[in-house]
Amino acid sequence: MTMGRFGDYGGQYVPETLMHALGELEAAFQAARGDAGFRIELDELLRRYVGRPTPLTEARRLSERFDRRILLKREDLAHTGAHKINNTLGQALLCRRMGKRRLIAETGAGQHGVAAATAAALFGLDCDVFMGSVDVERQALNVYRMELLGARVHPVTSGSGTLKDATNAALREWVATVEHTHYAIGSVVGPHPFPLMVREFQSVIGREVLAQCQEILGAAPQAAIACVGGGSNAAGLMAPLAPEDVLLFGVEAAGGGLGGLEHAATLSRGRPGVLHGAYSYLLQDDEGQVREAYSISAGLDYPGVGPEHAFWHDSGRVTYLTATDAEALAALHLLSRLEGIIPALESAHAVARLDEVVQATAPGDAIVVVVSGRGDKDLDAIRRREGMA
Amino acid sequence: MSRLGDTLQAARHDGQALLMAYLCAGDPTVEESAKALCAAHAAGADIVEIGWPFSDPVADGPVIQAASQRALGHTGRAEVLEVVRRVRHASEVPIALLGYCNPLLRHGLEPTIRELAAAGVDALVVADLAFEESAPWRDACNRAGVSLIPFVAPTTQGPRLKAIAAAADSFVYAVALLGVTGQRAEQSASILPVVENLRRHSEAPVLAGFGIGDGEQAAIWRARGLDGVIVGSALVAALAAGGTEAVQDKVRSIRSGLDKLG
Numbered sequence: 001m002t003m004g005r006f007g008d009y010g011g012q013y014v015p016e017t018l019m020h021a022l023g024e025l026e027a028a029f030q031a032a033r034g035d036a037g038f039r040i041e042l043d044e045l046l047r048r049y050v051g052r053p054t055p056l057t058e059a060r061r062l063s064e065r066f067d068r069r070i071l072l073k074r075e076d077l078a079h080t081g082a083h084k085i086n087n088t089l090g091q092a093l094l095c096r097r098m099g100k101r102r103l104i105a106e107t108g109a110g111q112h113g114v115a116a117a118t119a120a121a122l123f124g125l126d127c128d129v130f131m132g133s134v135d136v137e138r139q140a141l142n143v144y145r146m147e148l149l150g151a152r153v154h155p156v157t158s159g160s161g162t163l164k165d166a167t168n169a170a171l172r173e174w175v176a177t178v179e180h181t182h183y184a185i186g187s188v189v190g191p192h193p194f195p196l197m198v199r200e201f202q203s204v205i206g207r208e209v210l211a212q213c214q215e216i217l218g219a220a221p222q223a224a225i226a227c228v229g230g231g232s233n234a235a236g237l238m239a240p241l242a243p244e245d246v247l248l249f250g251v252e253a254a255g256g257g258l259g260g261l262e263h264a265a266t267l268s269r270g271r272p273g274v275l276h277g278a279y280s281y282l283l284q285d286d287e288g289q290v291r292e293a294y295s296i297s298a299g300l301d302y303p304g305v306g307p308e309h310a311f312w313h314d315s316g317r318v319t320y321l322t323a324t325d326a327e328a329l330a331a332l333h334l335l336s337r338l339e340g341i342i343p344a345l346e347s348a349h350a351v352a353r354l355d356e357v358v359q360a361t362a363p364g365d366a367i368v369v370v371v372s373g374r375g376d377k378d379l380d381a382i383r384r385r386e387g388m389a
Numbered sequence: 390m391s392r393l394g395d396t397l398q399a400a401r402h403d404g405q406a407l408l409m410a411y412l413c414a415g416d417p418t419v420e421e422s423a424k425a426l427c428a429a430h431a432a433g434a435d436i437v438e439i440g441w442p443f444s445d446p447v448a449d450g451p452v453i454q455a456a457s458q459r460a461l462g463h464t465g466r467a468e469v470l471e472v473v474r475r476v477r478h479a480s481e482v483p484i485a486l487l488g489y490c491n492p493l494l495r496h497g498l499e500p501t502i503r504e505l506a507a508a509g510v511d512a513l514v515v516a517d518l519a520f521e522e523s524a525p526w527r528d529a530c531n532r533a534g535v536s537l538i539p540f541v542a543p544t545t546q547g548p549r550l551k552a553i554a555a556a557a558d559s560f561v562y563a564v565a566l567l568g569v570t571g572q573r574a575e576q577s578a579s580i581l582p583v584v585e586n587l588r589r590h591s592e593a594p595v596l597a598g599f600g601i602g603d604g605e606q607a608a609i610w611r612a613r614g615l616d617g618v619i620v621g622s623a624l625v626a627a628l629a630a631g632g633t634e635a636v637q638d639k640v641r642s643i644r645s646g647l648d649k650l651g
Binding site: 011014019021164168171175176177178179191273274275276277282288289 | 493564569
C-alpha cells in the first residue's frame with residue numbers, strides 16, 4: 001500500500017490532513033505526464049522563457065589543467081540564475097491544473113524562492129515564501145528579488161532559522177491552507193509524489209546533457225558530477241544518465257570538515273530516518289533528533305537528502321563525495337579565473353571534487369559538471385568571509 | 390490494552406464524555422511533567438497523552454513547539470520512558486504516547502514499542518504517520534498489546550476513510566481543523582461530515598483534538614456528538630504559566646464543560 005518508494009526509501013510520512021492533497025497532486029501529475037498539451041506548454045516555457053536548452057560549455061583551460069575533456073552544464077544561464085526554475089514552472093502549471101490559486105515554497109539560499117516567485121508572477125498566482133531568519137540575513141538580495149516579483153517572504157525564527165525550519169513552516173502553512181494552496185517543494189525531498197515529480201521536472205538537465213554530448217562527443221560522457229543538498233540538480237542530471245554507462249558522482253557539503261558537526265554531509269555521515277515526509281538519510285543524533293546542518297552554501301545547508309539519492313547511494317550506482325567550505329571557495333576562484341564563470345557556492349562543491357573524478361577516469365575522457373547556479377547571490381558572503389581571513 | 394479498553398467501555402456505558410490530556414515529557418522537567426500528568430488525571434482526565442519531544446514537530450503550533458524545545462535538551466528516550474513509568478506507578482490511568490516517527494524508529498520500531506508497552510503505554514499516537522505507512526507500526530503495536538490510534542481529518546475521504554475506520558481498535562483521533570495544534574477562538578465544523586461518515590463504518594469512540602482549549606469549547610464538541618476531546622496546547626500553556634495547579638484548574642473547567650450535557 002505504501003507509495004513512491006526508491007528501494008526502502010521515500011514514502012509518505014505526513015499528518016493525515018495532507019494525504020488528500022498528496023493524492024490529488026499525484027493524480028494531477030500523472031495525468032499531466034500523459035497529456036501532450038501539458039508537455040508542449042512546459043517545453044515552450046522552458047524554451048522561450050527560461051532559455052533552454054542551456055549550453056554545454058567546453059571548459060578549455062580547466063580541461064588542460066586536469067587532462068580530461070570537461071564540459072560545463074550551464075544551469076547558471078537559465079532564467080533566474082539556477083536550475084530551480086525548471087521545477088517551479090512545472091509545479092505552477094500543475095497548481096493551475098488543480099484549480100489552486102496560491103503557491104507556497106520554502107527556500108534556503110533564496111534560489112528556489114525566487115524561482116517560485118517568478119513562476120507565480122508568470123501565472124498570476126499568490127505566492128508566500130518561507131525562509132529561515134539566518135538565511136534572510138545572509139541572502140538579503142534574494143529576499144528583495146522575491147518581493148519585487150510580488151511574493152511575501154516570511155522569516156522563520158524557530159529552530160536554527162535555516163532551510164530545515166523553513167520547510168517545517170511551509171508544511172505547517174500547507175496543512176492549514178491545503179484546500180486552495182499548492183506547496184511547491186524545491187528539491188527531490190518530501191513525501192511522495194514530490195521526489196519523483198521534482199526529479200521529472202529537473203530531468204530536462206540530464207536529457208539535454210545526453211543530447212548535447214551526442215552532438216559534441218558522438219557519445220555519452222565517461223563521468224558526470226553535481227552537488228547534492230536535497231539533490232534536485234543532481235537527480236535531474238542522474239536520472240536520465242543512470243541507465244547509461246556513465247560514472248556518476250554527487251558532492252555533499254563537508255562545511256568545516258567531517259571530523260566535527262559543522263557539515264551537511266547527509267549521505268556520508270547520516271543514518272536513515274524520517275524527516276519532512278520521507279524515509280531517507282538524515283543527520284541525526286542518537287536520540288533520533290534531527291541535527292542542524294552547516295555549510296557556507298545556504299542551498300546545501302539541509303540535514304536531509306532526497307530518497308532516490310539514498311537508494312543510489314546504497315546501490316552504489318552513484319558515488320557520493322564531499323567538499324569543505326574552503327575547497328568550494330577555492331573551486332569558485334578556479335572556475336572564475338580559468339573559465340570566466342563565477343559559479344554559485346553550491347555548484348562550486350561539484351567543481352571542487354573534479355580531482356576525484358579525474359582519478360576514476362583516463363586522460364581525454366569527457367566529464368560533465370553541472371554548474372547549477374550562478375554566483376552573484378554569494379558575492380557578499382564570500383567577500384565578507386575572505387575579508388576576515 | 391485493557392486499561393484503555395475498560396475506560397472507553399465504562400464511558401460508553403455511563404454516557405460519559407472522554408477527556409485526553411496532553412503534556413510534553415520533560416517540560417519543564419521529568420519530575421514536574423509526570424506530576425502534572427498525574428494531577429490532570431486526578432482532576433478529571435480519563436486518558437493522559439505523553440508527548441515525546443521532537444526537533445521538527447510539523448503538526449504542532451507554537452505552544453507545543455516551544456514546549457518541545459524546552460524539553461529537548463534534557464529529554465531523550467530514557468527520560469520519556471521515565472515519565473511514563475512515574476505516571477504508571479502512580480495510577481492505572483490509560484497512557485497514550487504521542488510522538489513523531491523518527492525518534493520512535495531510531496533504535497528500531499519493534500523494541501521501542503515493546504519498551505514503551507513495558508513502561509505502561511497503552512496507545513501510540515504518531516503525528517506524522519500516514520495511514521498508508523502504518524502497517525508495520527500496527528503489527529508491532531499489536532504484538533506489544535498497544536493500540537495504534539488512527540487519525541481522520543477534514544480532508545479524509547472515500548475508501549481511505551473506510552480503511553482507517555477498520556483499523557481502529559480503541560478510539561479514533563479526529564483532527565478538528567485544517568492546521569496545526571493550538572487553541573482557536575472559532576471551532577470549525579469541517580470535521581463533522583467526516584465523523585458522521587466514520588460512524589457508518591466503526592463503532593469506536595471518536596475524540597476531537599486540535600484547537601480545543603476550554604470548557605465552553607469542549608461543550609461544543611460534546612453537543613456535536615463527539616465522544617470526547619483531546620486538549621494539549623491549553624494545558625501546556627497552563628503548566629508553563631501556573632504550574633500543576635493551573636493544569637488542574639484547566640482540566641476541571643474542561644471536564645465540567647464536557648459533563649454539562651453528560
